[in-house]
Amino acid sequence: xxxxxxxxxxxxxxxxxxxxxxxxxxxxxxxxxxxxxxxxxxxxxxxxxxxxxxxxxxxxxxxxxxxxxxxxxxx
Amino acid sequence: xxxxxxxxxxxxxxxxxxxxxxxxxxxxxxxxxxxxxxxxxxxxxxxxxxxxxxxxxxxxxxxxxxxxxxxxxxxxxxxxxxxxxxxxxxxxxxxxxxxxxxxxxxxxxxxxxxxxxxxxxxxxxxxxxxxxxxxxxxxxxxxxxxxxxxxxxxxxxxxxxxxxxxxxxxxxxxxxxxxxxxxxxxxxxxxxxxxxxxxxxxxxxxxxxxxxxxxxxxxxxxxxxxxxxxxxxxxxxxxxxxxxxxxxxxxxxxxxxxxxxxxxxxxxxxxxxxxxxxxxxxxxxxxxxxxxxxxxxxxxxxxxxxxxxxxxxxxxxxxxxxxxxxxxxxxxxxxxxxxxxxxxxxxxxxxxxxxxxxxxxxxxxxxxxxxxxxxxxxx
Numbered sequence: 001x002x003x004x005x006x007x008x009x010x011x012x013x014x015x016x017x018x019x020x021x022x023x024x025x026x027x028x029x030x031x032x033x034x035x036x037x038x039x040x041x042x043x044x045x046x047x048x049x050x051x052x053x054x055x056x057x058x059x060x061x062x063x064x065x066x067x068x069x070x071x072x073x074x075x
Numbered sequence: 076x077x078x079x080x081x082x083x084x085x086x087x088x089x090x091x092x093x094x095x096x097x098x099x100x101x102x103x104x105x106x107x108x109x110x111x112x113x114x115x116x117x118x119x120x121x122x123x124x125x126x127x128x129x130x131x132x133x134x135x136x137x138x139x140x141x142x143x144x145x146x147x148x149x150x151x152x153x154x155x156x157x158x159x160x161x162x163x164x165x166x167x168x169x170x171x172x173x174x175x176x177x178x179x180x181x182x183x184x185x186x187x188x189x190x191x192x193x194x195x196x197x198x199x200x201x202x203x204x205x206x207x208x209x210x211x212x213x214x215x216x217x218x219x220x221x222x223x224x225x226x227x228x229x230x231x232x233x234x235x236x237x238x239x240x241x242x243x244x245x246x247x248x249x250x251x252x253x254x255x256x257x258x259x260x261x262x263x264x265x266x267x268x269x270x271x272x273x274x275x276x277x278x279x280x281x282x283x284x285x286x287x288x289x290x291x292x293x294x295x296x297x298x299x300x301x302x303x304x305x306x307x308x309x310x311x312x313x314x315x316x317x318x319x320x321x322x323x324x325x326x327x328x329x330x331x332x333x334x335x336x337x338x339x340x341x342x343x344x345x346x347x348x349x350x351x352x353x354x355x356x357x358x359x360x361x362x363x364x365x366x367x368x369x370x371x372x373x374x375x376x377x378x379x380x381x382x383x384x385x386x387x388x389x390x391x392x393x394x395x396x397x398x399x400x401x402x403x404x405x406x407x408x409x410x411x412x413x414x415x416x417x418x419x420x421x422x423x424x425x426x427x428x429x430x431x432x433x434x435x436x437x438x439x440x441x442x443x444x445x446x447x448x449x450x451x452x453x454x
Contacts, residue, residue: 004339010422011368013236013272013404019368021266021296022232025193025325026339045268052294052311 009038016042038066078109084184085115088362088376094452095384097148112152129210161335185329187363200302201322222258223318230325234371241409248412264295342366348399374405407439
């Protein structure tokens with residue numbers, strides 16, 4: 001499994017979730033994306049979308065001024 | 076020895092950069108201390124935002140184009156010969172015609188392209204306005220449309236992030252003018268849980284959509300289109316019927332980026348402040364080509380190019396860079412056929428759009444003409 005990191009800190013447009021959606025199109029099933037977001041809303045809206053689509057949530061951790069959210073592409 | 080600046084790509088980002096460098100480095104160019112070369116894909120420069128008006132017949136096709144040679148400063152060595160391989164380890168670019176160009180500084184400005192073919196059925200079943208052929212076909216489809224269900228479907232990633240809203244408002248007003256608004260239902264779909272990436276724009280849009288009766292569905296990422304059944308299905312499990320499907324197709328960067336192993340999806344990993352390709356001190360990336368998490372838009376290309384011009388000039392003349400890029404983006408938003416608003420933001424300042432007005436609409440119409448001064452580096 002390979003991990004791709006997307007640094008979406010400070011991104012107002014397109015924003016972390018759209019960056020994640022675009023990033024998932026570029027990796028293989030089973031691979032992981034770690035996305036960094038400085039928007040606390042990502043902690044809610046990313047898991048909400050992941051649940052709708054059916055990918056797998058990994059660990060979410062609060063870092064120094066941002067959140068690291070891990071997602072595994074499942075389909 | 077003369078410093079060689081090579082610009083790959085002749086769209087807005089590459090063109091502003093080339094022209095701005097000519098202005099700033101005029102003396103060094105005159106003395107032969109520096110050269111500027113551009114590799115483009117076409118001898119025509121297209122004003123891409125004008126494509127929005129083509130389906131409605133409010134802009135002529137020939138208004139979108141100028142000869143690239145006339146847009147460019149005459150001191151730029153311009154070749155219509157696209158890059159086939161970019162070798163950043165050996166400072167060399169190969170072209171489709173078999174030429175080979177060395178450089179001291181490289182500017183990658185290869186842009187983005189739509190890839191509707193990546194979603195099954197989309198190329199056959201949908202219309203779009205993000206290229207001229209698509210805009211022409213959409214114009215015809217609109218002429219033939221006499222009421223029914225229109226779905227405006229937005230996919231990620233895409234450039235010009237306000238264009239999906241603009242086309243929705245313009246469709247409504249166009250159909251109202253033709254007496255078809257009452258016979259038409261417009262549904263706008265967006266990939267995330269609100270109507271636009273920018274939260275204030277999403278809130279504003281929601282109220283505007285309510286005013287015009289435009290419906291919406293969020294968390295909708297196109298999975299496939301069935302042209303025979305005239306339906307579009309989402310990754311989230313929703314299916315919408317349509318009589319006319321207008322899509323903002325997903326985008327990728329240029330093929331040469333992936334072929335040269337410079338970035339997945341054609342997006343080059345780029346430092347958000349210096350605009351250097353990550354790992355290359357003499358390679359810069361500008362416009363849609365970067366992987367910086369900001370809007371892929373003409374204004375982004377413009378502000379990035381302004382920064383790059385100052386930095387490259389300082390590097391060539393003084394061996395230092397001048398200033399960081401602050402992430403500035405500015406977008407006009409057409410809110411109908413005769414009103415508009417605007418939004419700007421940067422890495423530190425969130426967006427805050429104001430109320431639409433006719434004056435801002437006229438400003439955008441004026442910019443449609445002033446673009447050519449912008450591309451020439453004069454605005």
